[in-house]
Amino acid sequence: MHALASAFLATRFATLLAGFNILQFLQDALQIAGYPAVIVFVMIESSGIPFPGETMLLLASFYAAMNGSLQIPLVIACAALGAILGDNIGYYAGKTGGKALVERYGRYVFIKPEHLERAEKFFARHGDKTVFFGRFVAVLRAWAAFLAGVNHMHWRTFFIYNAAGGILWATIFGCLGYFAGRTLGNFTQVEKLASNITWIIAGVILVVVAVILFVYFTRRSKKTTEEADA
Secondary structure, three states: OOOHHHHHHHHHHHHHHHHHHHHHHHHHHHHHOOOOHHHHHHHHHHHHOOHHHHHHHHHHHHHHHHOOOOOOHHHHHHHHHHHHHHHHHHHHHHHHHHHHHHHHHHHHHOOOOHHHHHHHHHHHHHHHHHHHHHEEEEHHHHHHHHHHOOOOHHHHHHHHHHHHHHHHHHHHHHHHHHHHHHHHHHHHHHHHHHHHOOOOOOOOHHHHHHHHHHHHHHHHHHHHHHHHHH
């Protein structure tokens, strides 16, 4: 009986989820709240909670292009503000309780103490770049700030690179939604274009990181060999 009830609830939830129109939800929120909706949605995503923040930015920019109900400079400014606020919330959450949370429950997602040590060393060297470029990668956009807090990245350094990344991200994707909206006139095509650009940016970042790591380990290996020969 319990199994049947659980199966029924799971099926019911899946049906409701399938019937939920996320785009309509975003449109309603944008029509009701306007600019504050952009701030809130981007802020929630940036704080570490899976939420359609970037989609809201694109939709608001698309509205600005199509009917002039919103002004693109204000849309970009609101998205940048939401990104900065959300990232600082994520940073604070990571710094105040994130490490204890990861140490306690990390084993359930295969995170070991040595992984935390490596992450701390990585953020000590590359935290600024991770925070900046993470804004353009879907997973890192939600988690980079939290990880920076967990690894106790200096707040001033975090804030500078976080703000720079948030402003640049909001400008690029805000302008993309605006100008692509005026050109294509279809939000589905605009969203698809933005998704492709996001993947391209992520790919470029991964290639650059791979090249840097290759050069680093090649030089390190060469230096070790020379020291051994000496």
